[in-house]
Amino acid sequence: MRIVLTRESGRNVELRGWLPGDARVDEVALTTTHYYDEAAVERELRTQRDYGSFAALVVTSARSERFLGLAIDALAPDAPVFSVGAATTRALVRAGVRVRHEARAGAAGLAGLIARGPVLLIGARVMREELPAALEARGIAVHRAACYETRPAVLDEEQTRTVVAADVLVIGAPSAWAAAREFVRPATWVVVPGATTASEVRAEHGRVIEAWGPELATALDALERP
Numbered sequence: 001m002r003i004v005l006t007r008e009s010g011r012n013v014e015l016r017g018w019l020p021g022d023a024r025v026d027e028v029a030l031t032t033t034h035y036y037d038e039a040a041v042e043r044e045l046r047t048q049r050d051y052g053s054f055a056a057l058v059v060t061s062a063r064s065e066r067f068l069g070l071a072i073d074a075l076a077p078d079a080p081v082f083s084v085g086a087a088t089t090r091a092l093v094r095a096g097v098r099v100r101h102e103a104r105a106g107a108a109g110l111a112g113l114i115a116r117g118p119v120l121l122i123g124a125r126v127m128r129e130e131l132p133a134a135l136e137a138r139g140i141a142v143h144r145a146a147c148y149e150t151r152p153a154v155l156d157e158e159q160t161r162t163v164v165a166a167d168v169l170v171i172g173a174p175s176a177w178a179a180a181r182e183f184v185r186p187a188t189w190v191v192v193p194g195a196t197t198a199s200e201v202r203a204e205h206g207r208v209i210e211a212w213g214p215e216l217a218t219a220l221d222a223l224e225r226p
Contacts, residue, residue, distance in 0.1 A: 003167065019217060
């Protein structure tokens with residue numbers, strides 16, 4: 001079994017420990033993350049009229065982890081924190097943040113759980129609009145704070161061949177799928193960490209495994225070996 005990991009260099013160490021021991025494992029980074037300057041993000045937050053009184057925080061990506069302290073400082077006391085996806089929840093728990101609720105099938109599922117605003121969303125420069133639209137339709141103000149942007153990597157011929165040849169391709173986020181989809185064979189199994197990415201992949205690809213952590217090895221062992 002040939003498994004291709006698509007996270008950026010240095011982000012696959014834990015993931016490798018979850019894979020079957022006899023698998024051939026390659027790495028091809030499909031995206032690069034450009035993080036914004038933390039001081040600039042803090043200045044942007046502090047200029048907001050609602051700084052210190054945001055009534056809820058929605059963290060849309062695990063990559064926002066390094067900005068959590070800045071976001072928490074912008075909240076009103078006891079404001080609830082919501083997450084989008086299992087990977088984001090894990091990042092929040094690592095940082096000691098209590099998660100009120102995790103949206104497993106996309107951020108829009110949080111709309112009915114947020115009672116009042118203003119609401120602070122942190123994540124990528126380009127965020128999905130379903131949740132802000134649903135909240136604003138109810139008269140709840142939303143402020144989006146961009147912490148980073150994800151850029152597609154430019155693959156050389158060897159990297160492209162590696163992705164095409166994968167029996168299993170591990171996709172950690174919708175942005176990685178956007179960079180990979182034109183190279184993925186119908187027979188390739190695509191592994192995703194949670195429902196948010198799974199829904200993006202399933203819209204275009206029939207073989208999806210939603211599994212993360214130690215259970216991933218069990219899921220892969222159950223596949224018919226090539």
